[in-house]
Amino acid sequence: xxxxxxxxxxxxxxxxxxxxxxxxxxxxxxxxxxxxxxxxxxxxxxxxxxxxxxxxxxxxxxxxxxxxxxxxxxxxxxxxxxxxxxxxxxxxxxxxxxxxxxxxxxxxxxxxxxxxxxxxxxxxxxxxxxxxxxxxxxxxxxxxxxxxxxxxxxxxxxxxxxxxxxxxxxxxxxxxxxxxxxxxxxxxxxxxxxxxxxxxxxxxxxxxxxxxxxxxxxxxxxxxxxxxxxxxxxxxxxxxxxxxxxxxxxxxxxxxxxxxxxxxxxxxxxxxxxxxxxxxxxxxxxxxxxxxxxxxxxxxxxxxxxxxxxxxxxxxxxxxxxxxxxxxxxxxxxxxxxxx
Numbered sequence: 345x346x347x348x349x350x351x352x353x354x355x356x357x358x359x360x361x362x363x364x365x366x367x368x369x370x371x372x373x374x375x376x377x378x379x380x381x382x383x384x385x386x387x388x389x390x391x392x393x394x395x396x397x398x399x400x401x402x403x404x405x406x407x408x409x410x411x412x413x414x415x416x417x418x419x420x421x422x423x424x425x426x427x428x429x430x431x432x433x434x435x436x437x438x439x440x441x442x443x444x445x446x447x448x449x450x451x452x453x454x455x456x457x458x459x460x461x462x463x464x465x466x467x468x469x470x471x472x473x474x475x476x477x478x479x480x481x482x483x484x485x486x487x488x489x490x491x492x493x494x495x496x497x498x499x500x501x502x503x504x505x506x507x508x509x510x511x512x513x514x515x516x517x518x519x520x521x522x523x524x525x526x527x528x529x530x531x532x533x534x535x536x537x538x539x540x541x542x543x544x545x546x547x548x549x550x551x552x553x554x555x556x557x558x559x560x561x562x563x564x565x566x567x568x569x570x571x572x573x574x575x576x577x578x579x580x581x582x583x584x585x586x587x588x589x590x591x592x593x594x595x596x597x598x599x600x601x602x603x604x605x606x607x608x609x610x611x612x613x614x615x616x617x618x619x620x621x622x623x624x625x626x627x628x629x630x631x632x633x634x635x636x637x638x639x640x641x642x643x644x645x646x647x648x649x650x651x652x653x654x655x656x657x658x659x660x661x662x663x664x665x666x667x668x669x670x671x672x673x674x675x676x677x678x679x680x681x682x683x684x
Contacts, residue, residue, distance in 0.1 A: 348616075348627070349375045349426045350557060350565040352471070352543050355411075357418030363408040370562035372402040377624050380430045385410070387434050388466070389446040390459040413449050420444075421471050423545055423557075428627075428643075435469055435545075442489035443469045464494055464550040472544045482537050483522040484544060491521050494548065504529065504556045506568035508669065509612045514554075529556065532568050541566070569610075569669050581672055582607060584641075584660040590649065591656055597631070597640040608632070608639040610669045617670045619648065619662065626651070652676060 351371045359365055376399050383404070386392045391413065396405040410416075414436060423435040436444045448458040472484045486495070495518065504512045506529060514525030523546075530537055538544070543559040558566045582604050584590075590598050600608055608630075611617075615630040629643035654660070657679030665671040 348428065350559075351424050352545075352559050352563045353422045353424065355416055355418050355420050355422065359407075360411045360416045360418050363405060365404045365407045367402050367404065368563040369402060370564050372399070373623075374564070374625055375426065376402070378626065379426070383430045383432055385424075385432045385434055387414075387436065387446065388459075388461050389448065390456070391446075391450055392454060393451045394453075409451060413451065414444070414447065421543075423469075423471070437469070437471045440487040440489065441471045441473065442487040464497065464548060467547055467549055468494060469545060469547040472546065474538050474541045474544065482526060483520075483524045484526075484538075484546070485520075485522055486546070490548075495521060497550075498548070499552050501552065503553045505553060506532070506556055506558075507565070508532075508567070508569040508610075509615075510568075511553075523554075529558070529568055533558070533566065567668055567670055579663050581662045581664050583662065586649070586654050586656055586658045586660060588656045590645070591654065595646060595649075597642045598645055599638060599640045602638055604639075607669070611639060615670075616644075617672060619672050619674045620665060621652065621674045624651065655679060 349371065351368050353365065353368070355365075379397055379399075381397050381399070383395050383397050384392055385395055385404075391410075393406065393410050395407065397403075398405060416436075419439040421437040421441070423437070425433045425435075427433055436446070438444050443463075445463075446458075446461045448460065450456060450458050468490070470487050470490050472486070498516050498518075500515060500518070502514045502516050502523070502525075504514050504525070506512065512525065512528045514523060516523050526538060533541075535541075541558055542561050542563065545557040545559070547555040547557075549555075556568075558568055560566050582600065584598060584600070589595065611630050611632070613632045616627050617630065619626045619628055626648040627644055628641050628648060630639050631642050632639045652660070652674070654676070655678070659677040659679075661675045661677060662672040663675065665673045
C-alpha cells in the first residue's frame with residue numbers, strides 16, 4: 345500500500361513436483377486471519393490461477409499446474425504481494441535473482457491471451473540475497489541479466505523509494521556494477537549495514553528510480569519508515585471516539601481530527617496501516633481529502649469494528665508499535681454504561 349503484506353518464497357525441487365506450497369510461518373501468524381480460504385494468484389503476464397489456502401497447514405493447494413506452466417524446478421524465488429480481498433500478485437525470479445522472461449502462457453481455465461512483458465518498458469525487478477559473512481555488506485551487485493541488458497541505461501545517480509514513500513539518493517557504479525547509498529535505509533531500520541537482512545528486491549522503472557523492498561529472516565517484508573517523532577513517555581498515537589455514524593451499515597469513513605496532523609502528515613494521500621490486537625490484525629486504508637488537511641479511515645473499518653465488537657461511545661486507542669507509522673497496537677475503552 346503500498347503497505348500490503350509481502351513475503352518471499354524460495355521453492356524447493358520437492359515442492360515443484362507437488363501440488364502444494366508451504367507459506368512462511370510468520371506470514372500466516374500475522375495475516376492468516378484475514379486471508380480467505382480461496383485466493384487468486386496473478387502473474388505479470390496476466391496468468392491467473394485459483395488456489396486453496398488451508399490455514400491449519402499454512403499451505404496453498406493447487407500449485408501443480410503453475411509450477412508446470414512456468415517450468416519451475418526448484419531454486420527459484422517468488423514474491424507474493426497480498427493486494428486485498430482474495431488477490432495475490434506474484435513476481436518470479438530465477439536462480440540468479442533476475443526476474444524471468446515470462447512465457448506467453450495462460451492457465452488452462454483462462455480463455456484469453458497472455459500479456460507480453462517487455463523489459464525495461466514494463467519495469468524489471470531483481471532479488472538480492474544478503475549472504476552472511478564476516479564482511480560488511482553496504483553495496484548490492486545485480487544479477488548477470490541486469491548487468492548485460494539493463495545496466496547501460498541506468499544513470500550514475502539513482503533514487504531508491506522505500507515502503508514509506510520516501511525517496512533516497514543512491515548511486516550506481518558502472519565499472520564495478522554496484523549499487524550503493526543504503527545508509528539512510530539502514531538508519532531507518534536501526535541497523536548499521538545490510539548484513540542483518542535477508543533479501544532485497546529492486547524494481548526498476550526504466551529511468552532512474554528503484555523501488556526497494558526489504559525482507560528479514562522470516563521472509564516477511566520489513567517496513568522502512570522514518571522514526572516517529574513522539575514523547576517517549578506517552579506511547580499513545582491517537583484515539584478514535586466511535587460515533588453513531590461509524591456504526592452504520594454503509595459507513596463512508598472515519599474522519600481523524602485535524603489535531604492529529606503531526607501523525608497524518610506522515611502518511612501518503614492514499615496509504616494504509618495495520619492494527620494489531622492480541623493475535624489478530626487488520627489493514628485499514630487511509631485517504632486524505634483534496635485539501636490534504638484531514639485524513640479518514642476507509643476500507644477495512646467495517647470488518648475491524650465488527651471483529652472488535654465496537655459500540656457507539658467506545659474509544660479505540662491506537663498505540664505505537666515498533667515506532668512505525670504504519671503499525672499500531674489497539675486497545676478498546678468501553679463506554680461506561682449507566683444503571684437505571
